[in-house]
Amino acid sequence: LIFNVETAWADAAVGERLAALQREHQLDDDTLLLLYTIREAHRPASRFFPYFQLLPRELGNGAALPVHALLELEGLPAVQEILDVRERLRELHERLFPMLSEQCPDLFPASMFTLEQFVWARAIYDSRAFQIAFDGQIKNCLLPFIDFLNSRPRAHIEGRGQFDAASNSYQFRTLCDVPANTQLYLNYGAFNNREQLMQFGFVFADNPYDNIPL
Numbered sequence: 001l002i003f004n005v006e007t008a009w010a011d012a013a014v015g016e017r018l019a020a021l022q023r024e025h026q027l028d029d030d031t032l033l034l035l036y037t038i039r040e041a042h043r044p045a046s047r048f049f050p051y052f053q054l055l056p057r058e059l060g061n062g063a064a065l066p067v068h069a070l071l072e073l074e075g076l077p078a079v080q081e082i083l084d085v086r087e088r089l090r091e092l093h094e095r096l097f098p099m100l101s102e103q104c105p106d107l108f109p110a111s112m113f114t115l116e117q118f119v120w121a122r123a124i125y126d127s128r129a130f131q132i133a134f135d136g137q138i139k140n141c142l143l144p145f146i147d148f149l150n151s152r153p154r155a156h157i158e159g160r161g162q163f164d165a166a167s168n169s170y171q172f173r174t175l176c177d178v179p180a181n182t183q184l185y186l187n188y189g190a191f192n193n194r195e196q197l198m199q200f201g202f203v204f205a206d207n208p209y210d211n212i213p214l
Contacts, residue, residue, distance in 0.1 A: 061201030064123035
């Protein structure tokens with residue numbers, strides 16, 4: 001299963017309406033994907049609903065970083081970066097709502113499409129999305145259950161894997177033999193601890209990629 005903007009367009013029930021709204025309001029693919037993610041995460045009939053139910057509702061990365069954590073970071077450049085992301089999300093939400101809820105209340109009920117849900121959906125993609133090329137275009141994708149792989153600096157798997165069109169599968173290759181029943185770890189990338197915090201919501205005490213710009 002791959003969840004991306006093409007999943008929204010291909011939705012037999014609402015795909016054509018979503019594509020028309022995207023053209024009408026000149027929404028980029030990632031904005032449409034945020035809208036569709038919020039909708040499917042709240043729709044029990046969605047085949048992706050069980051997956052979304054397993055995702056955390058409270059996140060600690062980027063725009064979703066809680067206030068008490070921001071206070072702990074007071075004085076660091078990351079705080080302003082987080083505030084800037086939140087402001088851009090607020091402006092986007094303000095541009096789209098209540099307009100879309102008034103135009104299509106069945107697709108975008110106002111009670112569902114709150115600013116808090118926008119922040120949640122953005123944080124989900126910041127922390128879990130894989131960037132996969134389709135027909136030469138890079139698209140943000142959720143890979144249900146694959147994205148449950150945890151990270152550590154010296155992991156069994158380096159890189160973010162790749163989509164194999166011939167087998168219609170997403171593939172990883174381990175760097176070593178892995179015994180049965182062992183948790184697989186994926187190295188998310190060469191991020192310093194500020195980047196780790198912004199994107200994933202955690203840091204490593206022994207991060208070999210950590211650095212401080214001078």
